[in-house]
Amino acid sequence: MEEEEETTVCALITDLEETLNTQNQSHPLPFTLPTLRNLQSLLDSNDPKILSQLLSNLSSKSFSLSSLVPPLTSAMDSAPTHLSLLSSKIYLSLILLPNSPVFSLFNPISFLALLRSLRRAVKSPHYCPQEGNSSGRAKKRKGRKRRRIVACNNGSGDGDGDEVFFDARVFLSVIERLVFVLDLIHLNRFPDSLKSLVQTIVEILVLATGREMGEGFEILAGLCSKILCQVLKSEHGEEGETAAEGKQVMRVKKGVVNFPRYLAQKAPEKAEPRGFAVETILEIVRVMDVEDQVGFAEYVVKMTQGKATLRLLGVDLILNLMMLLKDPFIGMDLDCKLQDSWGFKCMEALIQRCSDSSSGIRARALSNLAHLAGFLSSDDKNRDVLKEVIGFGEMEVEVGVNDILRKRCMDEKANVRKAALVLVTKLTAILGGNFDGIVLKTLGMACSDPLVSIRKAAISALSEAFRTLSDESVIIEWLHSVPRLISDNESSIQEECENLFLELVLDRISRAGSEGTIPNQSTFSDSNVKAKDIEREIGLLFPGIMVLLKEICNGEVAPWVKKICTSLGKKKRLKPKMAIALQNIIKISESYWASNSMPIEKWTAPPGAWFLLSEVSAYLSKAVDWEFLHHHWQLLDKYRAVGELKSPCPKEYMHEDEDEDGIESSSVAWASDRVFLLQTISNVSV
Structure with missing residues (x-):
């Protein structure tokens, strides 16, 4: 066994000598894959004799461990992902060797190359998850996955030129070694390296959420947490400057105020990540001063006039801001008019988005308006303001909710029609209606919509109007629209039709009939009764x-x-x-x-x-x-x-x-x- 290891050391020294002797000082050549594998094999052995022999042979050739850094740096910076990760692992392993010349091996250029290698790896599509963590994948991908794992386990083929898959275990081993290396080096003398390290770790965590890492993600999150805790130590700089500063510092306050705006601009388009972005933004806005909160609310109103992704995010933020912040309809000044309050402006912006060119935004705005109406109605003062904003009060508004509902209940997109019907239901229950005849007719027509979900929403909206109002037009429209659905081809609608008829017609008549009394004498003083x-x-x-x-x-x-x-x-x-x-x-x-x-x-x-x-x-x-x-x-x-x-x-x-x-x-x-x-x-x- 010792003879094999000695042979490996000799072969490695020959490869290293050949590579190092042909180095160009300005553009060092990276090590080849066989050289990197042999070197990593020796380092992983942890055998003092073999490592001592390696150092001795290097010295005999007038080389030192630091001579290995330039070609490793070149490999980390320019080689394919699997080679750059292997080079990064070797670089950190050299620093962690007993009695290693840490200060000779570590330099900002190599460290930044290592961080770039990590960022490229987590972004790379040529990624192989940990074996055993994706057993539930579809069968049609089973063969492809097996080929990936084989490639991972075999070190990914022959060439340096073709990008191949790398194993997540290699990536995690590099992060793990980085944790230990931070105990040996002090980054207080290298502020750019410290800043890049923090940015890289945060970026890795964000990007890793979209990768199939299985349990590996929990391991990665734990390692990244350790790194962030490490950099807070005094060896890496003054903790007060590295960690955080009070909001009394103007530059910090300005950064906090602008941070939610930055997050809003960078928010993902997909629903779930966008929801996380909204939650994050709200947590920051929650701790801001009142004037800064109002300023952000006004910024959100402007967002609703921007591109589609910002309009959609703005619609979600308006709902959450109105529910989070106090006194939305009271301005900064006591003499502020209702129309000048940030809450009124947000409501106007939300109502405008109900007519957005994008059907998704229209539906979301209508849905959020319904949710917001339910929230505001819990307070009598806000309920009165809500009536004014949507056009149910005495104040003239540019676009009333009746105008919107006439169009949106007949929208070409089903999700918009459904959201509009939900809004009708909510407003009827809260505010008692005040809908015009056109909206009522539209509700009646929606009861015959081809889509089951729309029919159900229309039945609910029209029935809520019937339940709340005793207006003759509502009663007539309901009777001409809902009872006929007893012949609907959807059994759940038939059952709902029966339940509503029992509740709204038969039970109502039963209560009225039992309460009426037979008069004993004429109820009219005039004898000329018609x-x-x-x-x-x-x-x-x-x-x-x-x-x-x-x-x-x-x-x-x-x-x-x-x-x-x-x-x-x-x-x-x-x-x-x-x-x-x-x-x-x-x-x-x-x-x-x-x-x-x-x-x-x-x-x-x-x-x-x-x-x-x-x-x-x-x-x-x-x-x-x-x-x-x-x-x-x-x-x-x-x-x-x-x-x-x-x-x-x-x-x-x-x-x-x-x-x-x-x-x-x-x-x-x-x-x-x-x-x-x-x-x-x-x-x-x-």
């Missing part, structure tokens, strides 16, 4: 219910209502209070009519009441009072039309201002009620 007055009074007693019942029996809505009631009935989800409430509404309507001395022959039940009762009675027969049915059958049968459809009201009871259309409408209602009553009787009698 039918419309009584209808209006009943409408006030049941807010929104009369419109709801009337629209339910609309020819376009009724088929879907029947289907929903049938489905709910079969699932035993209809409650007896539903039938009881409808009977109560009919009774109260009749009693109001009678208490005002109106002829009972002229009375008809609220439109839709008998229709809905006929549908639910098929499953709630025990909840329907037979005497109630008998009474109304006698009432309707007594004044039935004979031969032709005519008004059940005798002419002597007609008011002069009633026209033929009113008579015909009343006749149709009377005939329809009679049909639905017959259906109810049939259901109950079974």
